[in-house]
Amino acid sequence: GAVVSQHPSRVICKSGTSVKIECRSLDFQATTMFWYRQFPKQSLMLMATSNEGSKATYEQGVEKDKFLINHASLTLSTLTVTSAHPEDSSFYICSARDWERGGSSYNEQFFGPGTRLTVL
Amino acid sequence: SQQGEEDPQALSIQEGENATMNCSYKTSINNLQWYRQNSGRGLVHLILIRSNEREKHSGRLRVTLDTSKKSSSLLITASRAADTASYFCATDPGNTGKLIFGQGTTLQVKP
Numbered sequence: 690g691a692v693v694s695q696h697p698s699r700v701i702c703k704s705g706t707s708v709k710i711e712c713r714s715l716d717f718q719a720t721t722m723f724w725y726r727q728f729p730k731q732s733l734m735l736m737a738t739s740n741e742g743s744k745a746t747y748e749q750g751v752e753k754d755k756f757l758i759n760h761a762s763l764t765l766s767t768l769t770v771t772s773a774h775p776e777d778s779s780f781y782i783c784s785a786r787d788w789e790r791g792g793s794s795y796n797e798q799f800f801g802p803g804t805r806l807t808v809l
Numbered sequence: 810s811q812q813g814e815e816d817p818q819a820l821s822i823q824e825g826e827n828a829t830m831n832c833s834y835k836t837s838i839n840n841l842q843w844y845r846q847n848s849g850r851g852l853v854h855l856i857l858i859r860s861n862e863r864e865k866h867s868g869r870l871r872v873t874l875d876t877s878k879k880s881s882s883l884l885i886t887a888s889r890a891a892d893t894a895s896y897f898c899a900t901d902p903g904n905t906g907k908l909i910f911g912q913g914t915t916l917q918v919k920p
Contacts, residue, residue, distance in 0.1 A: 695851075721906055732897060732910045733852075782851055786906045798906060800844075800852040 692716055693785050695801035702773055703809055710768045710804045712739075712783030718763035719785035723798075724756075727780040739766040739783075773808040780805050815898060815911040823919050828885045830914040832898030833878075839904055841874055841881050846895045846913075855883075855896075890920040 692715040702708050712722055720741045725733040737747045737758055745758035755777075757769040766785075770777055782803045814833045822828055834841070840859045844852040858865045858874045858881065865872045871884040885892055895915045899908040 693851075723906060723908070732912050733908075735907055735909070738905075738907060780849070784852075784906075784908075797854065798908065799854070802851040803849070805849065 691787055691797070691799045693783065693799045693801040695781075695783055695804050697804060698802060699805045699807075701807045701809065704774050705772055707769055707771045708773055708806060710770070710781055710783075710806075712766045712768070712785070712801050714764045714785040714787075714799075717785075717787045719766075719787065720763060722760060722766040722783055722785045724758065724766075724768050725782045725784070727782060727803075729780075733782060736768075739768075741766075770806065773806070775808045778806055778808045815896075815914050817914060818912065819915045819917075821917040821919065822888060824888060824890055826888055826918075828888050828892070828916055828918070830883045830896050830916070831880060832882070832911045833880045834898070834900050834909075834911070835879065836900070836902045838876070838900045838902055840901070841872075842899045842901075842908070843870075843872060843881075843883050844897045844899060844910075846897065848894070852897070885916075888916075888918045890918050892916060892918045 694713045696711045722739040724736045727733045736751045737745045739745045739758045739760040741760045747753045760766040780803050784798050784800045786798045816831050842857045843855040846852050856867045856872050858872045869886045874881045895913045897913045898911040
């Protein structure tokens with residue numbers, strides 16, 4: 690159990706277009722999901738926290754109008770990279786927290802397989 | 810910003826040898842986690858150690874935590890070629906799920 694999927698796994702787009710990435714929790718409900726970005730040979734950087742039924746919260750330096758997040762259901766969060774540019778090319782990874790597992794001190798987090806975005 | 814530093818950045822060993830990776834962090838923590846990432850893939854949770862624990866084992870993995878030094882180490886014993894991956898430590902200072910990752914160690918295990 691506790692599987693998180695992402696779609697698409699890989700996308701290539703032209704500069705100026707928008708790209709939507711989906712993150713789904715397949716066998717549990719996730720009121721909170723997280724979006725990370727990873728540049729080549731670097732670590733993961735948290736971009737934003739996606740909250741079901743409310744606005745996402747963004748980390749400092751992340752443009753909310755460029756990276757639109759919608760968490761419309763308990764199993765789906767989407768990240769839309771608007772007007773993508775080559776510098777947005779990166780590996781985008783989502784994670785979801787299963788609040789029903791574990792004790793009050795820790796709730797295990799599960800990661801999707803990632804989406805490789807290449808902007809030409 | 811990233812709070813963790815990991816060393817070494819890259820490690821190459823022969824199959825059967827042990828691999829040790831270190832991680833340092835800056836803020837107080839409730840727990841520290843280690844993740845594995847195969848090239849171009851998502852992360853797999855390996856082990857979590859709580860702040861009141863000093864050592865934890867899981868199969869061939871051994872994790873230590875020194876809160877006085879704000880550091881942790883991951884030891885993989887009897888390494889296998891399949892252990893080739895990047896390894897990251899992560900902390901969640903506020904227990905909000907917002908993980909702060911270390912820079913990672915890329916491990917190559919040669920058959």
